[in-house]
Every structure is written in structure tokens, then in C-alpha cells.
Amino acid sequence: GQNIDQPTEMTATEGAIVQINCTYQTSGFNGLFWYQQHAGEAPTFLSYNVLDGLEEKGRFSSFLSRSKGYSYLLLKELQMKDSASYLCAVTDSNYQLIWGAGTKLIIKP
Amino acid sequence: IAGITQAPTSQILAAGRRMTLRCTQDMRHNAMYWYRQDLGLGLRLIHYSNTAGTTGKGEVPDGYSVSRANTDDFPLTLASAVPSQTSVYFCASSDEAGEDNEQFFGPGTRLTVL
Numbered sequence: 001g002q003n004i005d006q007p008t009e010m011t012a013t014e015g016a017i018v019q020i021n022c023t024y025q026t027s028g029f030n031g032l033f034w035y036q037q038h039a040g041e042a043p044t045f046l047s048y049n050v051l052d053g054l055e056e057k058g059r060f061s062s063f064l065s066r067s068k069g070y071s072y073l074l075l076k077e078l079q080m081k082d083s084a085s086y087l088c089a090v091t092d093s094n095y096q097l098i099w100g101a102g103t104k105l106i107i108k109p
Numbered sequence: 110i111a112g113i114t115q116a117p118t119s120q121i122l123a124a125g126r127r128m129t130l131r132c133t134q135d136m137r138h139n140a141m142y143w144y145r146q147d148l149g150l151g152l153r154l155i156h157y158s159n160t161a162g163t164t165g166k167g168e169v170p171d172g173y174s175v176s177r178a179n180t181d182d183f184p185l186t187l188a189s190a191v192p193s194q195t196s197v198y199f200c201a202s203s204d205e206a207g208e209d210n211e212q213f214f215g216p217g218t219r220l221t222v223l
Contacts, residue, residue, distance in 0.1 A: 042215060100151050
């Protein structure tokens, strides 16, 4: 079967760094996405990884290890507006996105 | 219009009624998707269309149908709604169907079936 695992909820402090992990088991792999979703809103794209390694984009970075079926999203210099759910999604062999349930990130002052 | 729009924003529906959720995009994207999002579960693909005139079934297609008569519109129809179809429905689009194509999402439709 296809499975993507993420922690349900995490809490972090404003100004700190947080790492959100994602592990996956899918039928084929054609890339991994991270999306951000604020409560009551639509998901919006954050990052895409298809090769092993770290992709950096401002305060956000995403890492992929294909051999381990593992990715993480790193958020630096946390701001209150980063309070949201973070969704991990993998493109499978049929080029369909398989989504994790998301990690709700709570930022405290 | 900028991006993807969905209508209605929310709807309460009696079981057994027919309902069409509308989705329109103005980005000239070839691929479009319908997802449902339920608490504690990831987004689940209902139906998709890789290009105008073609559609395909996703993970949870039962009870739903779609059509893609043109590039811009991708309506989702519930022929006879049941309470288990209570959910938030998101329409999305991407330039092409493929491994690195970012999907853009509409604002969602919150549907309650009683």
C-alpha cells in the first residue's frame, strides 16, 4: 500500500527553528512536495524535491533522502504567521500525488 | 478571475439530492483535479483530468462524476448525496500532469450532507 507519515502536531517558539519530518512508502517515486495550509484556507506550494539533498528557499528548506524514503521541512526564524498545517505529498508511479495527513504547527510567543 | 475559483463556498444538502460543485481556472492549465479533505486524513483524489476531453478516476471516485468539456471548467457532481460525502472539497490545477508540476488550489467548498 501507499503510506505517508508525518507527526500530527508540533509546537515551537517564535524565533526558533523547527524540523517537520515525513516518511513515505509509495508505488514508485517521482518527487516530493511540501505545501502549507492555513486553517480554513487552500494549500499553497512551498517546495519540491526529486534529487537527494537540501533545497533552500529563504527561511524554509526541504531535504530528501530517496534511499531512506525520508524528507524534512526546516523552518527557521519562526514567525507567528507560520502557524499552519504542513502537508507532505509524493508523486507516485502514476504521477498522482499521495498526501500525508499534515502536521499542525503551533507557534508560541 | 485570477487563479482558481470554486462555487459555492459552502452548502448544506439533504441526503439523496443531486449537487454540482463548480470549478473554473483562468491559467490555461491542462491538468485539473478534485480532492476531498477530511479531518485526520490527507487530501484524497476523487477524479482528475490531464487535458480537456479526458477524465480519470482517483483514489475515492465512487458517488462522484466529472466532466471536462473545455480547458477552464471542471465540475464535480454528486448524483445522490450521502452523509459520508460531508467534507471540504478542493479543486486544483497544474500546467501539465507530471512529476514536478506544482498544483494550484481553489479556496474550497465546505459541503454538509444531512
